[in-house]
Amino acid sequence: MDSYRNSDPRPPIMQGSPPAMVLPKLDWDRPPWNRWAFQHVREFLPTAEVWRGNGHRHRFERAEVDLDGLAVEDSTGQPTTLAGLLDETYTDGFLVLKDGRIACERYFNGMGERSLHLSQSMAKSVTGSVFGILVGRGLIDPARPVTDYLPELSVTGWAGASVQHVLDMTSGVRFSEEYTDRYSDIGQVDVATGWKPVPPGSDPAFRWPSHMFELILGLTETIRPHGAAFEYRSIETDVLAFIMERVTGKRLPQLVSEELWQKLGADESACFTVDNAGYAVADGGFNATLRDYGRFGQLILDNGRGVVPADWIEATRNGRHGPDFNPSLPEGSYRNQFWIEDPRSRALMCRGVFGQMIHIDWNTSMVVVKLSTYPDFSNVAYSVATVKAVHAIAAALN
Template sequence: MKSYRNSDPRPEIMRGSPPALVPPRHDWDRPPWNRWAFQHIREIVPTIEVWRGHGPVRALPTARVDELDALPVKNSAGGKTTLAGLLDETYTDGILVLKNGAVAYERYFNGMTPRTLHLSQSMAKSVTGIVCGILVGRGLIDPAAPVTTYLPELGQTGWAGASVQHVLDMTTGVRFSEAYTDRYSDIGQVDVAAGWKPVPPGSDPAFQWPQNVWELILGLKEQTRPHGEAFEYRSIETDVLAFLMERASGKRLAELVSTELWQKLGAEESACFTVDSAGYALADGGFNATLRDYGRFGQMLLEGSGNIVPNQWIEATRSGKHGPQFNVSLPEGSYRNQFWIRDPRSRALNCRGVFGQLIHIDWSSRMVVVKLSSYPDFVNHAYSVATGQAIDAVAAALA
């Protein structure tokens, strides 16, 4: 069954009683099921609340420019389209543009509403990295210290000799396969360990599947290069960072994100994390929040809210080692403290997740853009490039 764009008829996924079409447990994040599933995580896997607290909601004033629907942009093939056309082409669930802290553009598709929690995928890494920065500012974590200072058990793994900063920047030498379509790859095993998926049907009965994320981490024994030699994107680094944060603070990740971040930035809704069988909140991709609350997160960073995150941490995060040919979608990019940096000129930060999740934070345009999607593919570089170009066109239109 193929996926569907917002302009196409919607299939009867989870409609009716009983539902006509139920996402299979082993493929709920694949097309077309992900178009429903990314907005309904709490109906699929166990989750834990990230409480917003009792504090006031940060108001987002409105300064809408609705004619942005017709803004000329390029499609993924380089041809002409409009912003509305590109949003349809790229399987958008929601988009928010904040200019100087005000809502300039906001659209919801595919059944999403302002209260819907949407799966962040790897944007969760940036949320985790920011909370780590808060703990660093408080003196609970030293980025220059060995990982084993906080997690001595990792002395028997590929992380032996790595620093916390190596983990933050994904420059350890640990062997880890991020092959998303291989169910036996390390990231495929994370799906099972995190409780996202059952053991794949027809799998080798002799294969030892990890029971939880910590068990998987302890089983990663090999290094492919010296620590600090090169960047390599590996999701498990964020989970190591989260366990380290939990050990240093004495609190679980969901509580840390709630008390140190979500309650302070004025979130409108409580968020949630997916959890594994040991209650571990999946730091590398299990966070879920609303479109506007993702925007509030980006706006907090843009404003340099030193009472939440140390400004020197934000500045350090924007200071990476750039290209050339860093990434297909970000050829001049870099990676620092669990964030992508778009280029060395704007030093704009990106939170990025597979299937088209994005928070774009740009100090030069005073703009935050959140785009939540459910691509048919884990990665589509043409969609990502076209989205980046469209963001530039929006920035020019709002200048």
């Protein structure tokens, strides 16, 4: 079924009593269903709260600028406006923070200021930041072997890998991130996390993992020496989360709440989806509001404000850049669960499939958050046009 843009008529997905169009469990993240589902995860998946606490709310001052008519390029390189690009790229929420103030805030597709939106892999950067806090506290040493913290992994492909290898996704573990193949490793993650049922008609002899740690224990092969090369694999983040839980005795939602969410002054409690064993899905199951994603980005831009260690953030901005690193970030790099845009700006990016992005740039004192529901897992043209638009906004505001 085709998706719809914000300028198109909106189909009655999960609207009415009973709903006229009921969300399919197997394809809730596919178009057009994802346009509803990414804002309503708590209504169809089990979740664990990331409590905001009883403390302060970090209030943003507003210094709004009308950016709707700003000249940018669309996904084909043709002239359009920012408003036109946001419509073309299936935007749900868009936020620009300049010098810590709100310069632009837009909601679409039924999203509001209290709506929690699925982060997809931006969750990796949230997890990585809390990991950095624990490293700064001396609870974890990135130079040590993974098996020092999770000895069960001595029979897996992570045997011999350091924690830093996992942080940078340079372990040699074989893991297929083929999103459209339901039998790939990432397809099995969908089942292990409880996001999807076992596909109907699947081979009855195929053993599907019942939870995430079971899946991790089944990854026994390597394809290259540890540290030899970067390869994006979501499962690495989940290994990190199990290390965090093992050394603290706390579950991930509690850790993110106590170490990050309560301290950044969030508006709303966030949440993680959880698997059958109660494990919070660190690689992509985090949900939060548009402004709270902005607060997270601003905290990183402010060099952690004593919450995330400043030296961890500085180290994160120093990656190994190579030619043709990524189709949408050709000069990019990856470090400590963040993307680095290029070696000159050293801007950090949190990225997730279907068009999730937090862009953090010290050179322009700007944070940009874009929450989206692309019809496809990835769209290089949309992503490139979005980053170009971020640069155009920075030029307009500086």
